[in-house]
Amino acid sequence: MAFNYRNLFHFFVALLLLGGISSVAHAEHDDDDDEVQVVAATNAKWKTECGACHVAFPPRLLPAASWREMMSGLDKHFGTDASLDAATAREIGAFLDKQSGGGKHASPAKPLLRITETGWFKREHDEVSAQTWKNPKVKTPSNCAACHLQAERGNYSEHNIRIPK
Amino acid sequence: MFHKFQMSVLALAAAAGLMSQSAWAITPGEMLATIKDEAKVAAPAFQGFSAARGENFFKQKHANELSCASCHSDNPATSCKHAKTSKVIRPLAPAANAERFTDATKVEKWFKRNCNDVLERVCTPQEKGDVLAYLLTIKK
Secondary structure, eight states: OOOHHHHHHHHHHEEEEEEEEHHHHHEEEEEEEEOBBBBOOOOOHHHHHTTTTTTOOOGGSBBBBHHHHOOOOOOOOOOOOOOOOOHHHHHHHHHHHHOOOOGGGGOSSSOOOOOOGSSSHHTTTTTTTHHHHOOOOSTTTHHHHHHHHGGTTTTTOOOGBBOOO | OOOOOOOHHHHHHHHHHHHSSSOOOOOOOHHHHHHHHHHHHHHHTTOOHHHHHHHHHHHSSSGGGOOOHHHOOOOSOOOEEOTOOEEEOOOOTTOOOOTTOOHHHHHHHHHHHHHHHHHHOOOHHHHHHHHHHHHHHHOO
């Protein structure tokens, strides 16, 4: 009997460990450039709520001031009501704060809210043709998953890009 | 002593498993009954829900040239794409997606948001119930 319990115990420990390992595996870095390509840290509420209507964009792509501004205006989120209950908003806000990017994406005057307007995004995507941006399969530059096949999993590696025809 | 520890680990793991499901899972039929209670309070003359009226409401364009179908498609038994972001939205009809209308908090959250976007106001219990009645008539 004790043996069975021990087996089960080991099974659950293994499950817990697997959770840890999978997040470490996601953090593996590509060597083709030094920019952010992989979302390492995650939070269940962030993933569910921010990933409901669009890809849950990597927190590191905007500075804390931008995320704070974003979270304070969720009822008018780019023309859409994305409001959350207070407890969920607090948890996601704290996660974004902690995982946000540093000063290099910061704009001192007014915080940028669109990742696609940051200098980083523009530099990273300067090889993308105007024709591609106009492709109905892409539709909007915020549609990461149109080209980044693993975007849903937080992986933006250049090895996982396919530009739709 | 060690057994007790193992048992509590098992209990914790089981609790975590349950919590990853929805904590207050209900059936779409129970959701409809809840909305019906709200409708009776909101309008004493309430005469029941109509799937036909719900379908019309679902497909009709309201404010901002938007309808429910703009994102959930004219055939809610299929996956479709968000009108603005192109993200895939899984089927809304419970027959095609068993998760739908099984979490009252989630249902209320999305009715609030989406009615604000599509109608620029909250929906009445009558409207919500009509739409759910319609969605429940859809076969896979």
